[in-house]
Amino acid sequence: MIEEFQISTKSREEVVVITRRVEEIVAKSGVKNGLALVYVPHATAAVVLNEDEPRLREDILNKVKSLFPRGAGYRHDEIDHNANAHLASVFLGPFVVMPVVGGRLARGTWQDVMLVEMDGPRTRRVVVVVLGQA
Amino acid sequence: MIEEFQISTKSREEVVVITRRVEEIVAKSGVKNGLALVYVPHATAAVVLNEDEPRLREDILNKVKSLFPRGAGYRHDEIDHNANAHLASVFLGPFVVMPVVGGRLARGTWQDVMLVEMDGPRTRRVVVVVLGQA
Amino acid sequence: MIEEFQISTKSREEVVVITRRVEEIVAKSGVKNGLALVYVPHATAAVVLNEDEPRLREDILNKVKSLFPRGAGYRHDEIDHNANAHLASVFLGPFVVMPVVGGRLARGTWQDVMLVEMDGPRTRRVVVVVLGQA
Numbered sequence: 001m002i003e004e005f006q007i008s009t010k011s012r013e014e015v016v017v018i019t020r021r022v023e024e025i026v027a028k029s030g031v032k033n034g035l036a037l038v039y040v041p042h043a044t045a046a047v048v049l050n051e052d053e054p055r056l057r058e059d060i061l062n063k064v065k066s067l068f069p070r071g072a073g074y075r076h077d078e079i080d081h082n083a084n085a086h087l088a089s090v091f092l093g094p095f096v097v098m099p100v101v102g103g104r105l106a107r108g109t110w111q112d113v114m115l116v117e118m119d120g121p122r123t124r125r126v127v128v129v130v131l132g133q134a
Numbered sequence: 135m136i137e138e139f140q141i142s143t144k145s146r147e148e149v150v151v152i153t154r155r156v157e158e159i160v161a162k163s164g165v166k167n168g169l170a171l172v173y174v175p176h177a178t179a180a181v182v183l184n185e186d187e188p189r190l191r192e193d194i195l196n197k198v199k200s201l202f203p204r205g206a207g208y209r210h211d212e213i214d215h216n217a218n219a220h221l222a223s224v225f226l227g228p229f230v231v232m233p234v235v236g237g238r239l240a241r242g243t244w245q246d247v248m249l250v251e252m253d254g255p256r257t258r259r260v261v262v263v264v265l266g267q268a
Numbered sequence: 269m270i271e272e273f274q275i276s277t278k279s280r281e282e283v284v285v286i287t288r289r290v291e292e293i294v295a296k297s298g299v300k301n302g303l304a305l306v307y308v309p310h311a312t313a314a315v316v317l318n319e320d321e322p323r324l325r326e327d328i329l330n331k332v333k334s335l336f337p338r339g340a341g342y343r344h345d346e347i348d349h350n351a352n353a354h355l356a357s358v359f360l361g362p363f364v365v366m367p368v369v370g371g372r373l374a375r376g377t378w379q380d381v382m383l384v385e386m387d388g389p390r391t392r393r394v395v396v397v398v399l400g401q402a
Contacts, residue, residue, distance in 0.1 A: 074324075234397075
């Protein structure tokens with residue numbers, strides 16, 4: 001089963017928790033045991049898994065900004081001033097794959113699914129594929 | 135097929151090779167052609183693929199520690215003094231997906247599956263999902 | 269369906285766009301809805317998703333080289349002088365997973381599949397697994 005939803009980000013850099021949306025699709029899919037792919041078809045955003053805690057979300061953005069600072073003499077900035085966001089997406093990755101066990105996302109207690117926006121505000125698409133046995 | 139096993143880590147930072155455990159589950163699954171997801175439901179550990187060589191394992195930990203130093207003024211450290219481990223997990227990722235070909239994990243000669251512990255010692259769960267044609 | 273192809277890289281560090289090869293395999297697989305795993309069975313190369321733009325490809329290599337500089341006192345270099353390439357592979361990852369929708373790779377407008385060579389020139393294998401409903 002494949003479904004897609006949209007997220008409208010509000011800032012240039014932002015972490016948006018999307019766990020509930022993904023879980024609704026997993027429930028609806030009828031898949032009992034298998035896996036779920038959560039994918040953004042974008043080159044300046046990413047999907048990661050970690051704890052949904054406001055201060056940690058800030059730490060994540062700060063680390064992304066310090067490893068991939070904006071406007072640090074990138075060649076791509078001659079075309080579009082967002083090379084830093086592309087690089088962050090390359091390193092974080094635009095997808096995660098998670099187990100589905102007993103009809104539910106088998107995430108850990110401290111694991112939420114998060115969209116990392118690095119070139120917002122924009123409308124982002126999130127594609128979820130659920131595969132396995134019904 | 136879904137199976138899970140546990141790993142008890144012994145240090146704060148540690149790389150534990152888990153290839154054999156994953157291969158046993160792939161063999162048992164009866165899947166001939168498909169893929170295997172190796173996933174840790176944790177926010178301060180990761181799963182990576184690389185060469186099982188002791189000095190390289192040390193280089194990996196050193197690099198993780200230099201990119202994500204402990205106690206470097208993170209906001210999350212006000213709550214729990216392990217923001218560095220969370221950040222490392224965000225960047226390394228808590229999962230890998232590998233091909234299964236002819237009933238075996240199609241890994242390269244120099245590729246082993248490794249659990250990266252960054253907030254141990256702890257008992258870590260590893261969930262393996264094998265999907266494909268029997 | 270599983271298929272494999274080879275890429276001969278020409279330099280020590282290089283980004284090679286492989287989208288068309290992956291799309292041919294997806295088309296041939298007959299899978300309408302599901303996912304595709306693109307995997308390199310190598311420990312000194314990686315697979316990433318991002319925009320196929322020459323200056324950005326240069327930025328990606330520059331960032332890889334600045335985060336994982338060659339010969340920076342790594343222990344593994346005592347055995348084989350390519351620890352930097354191993355570390356880059358650990359952080360970038362040797363695989364991507366993408367949705368297949370309506371028989372096609374559901375990639376974004378600015379997303380291409382790229383092999384990142386960090387220890388070339390070499391012949392690299394790329395394994396593609398396509399799973400889902402025909």
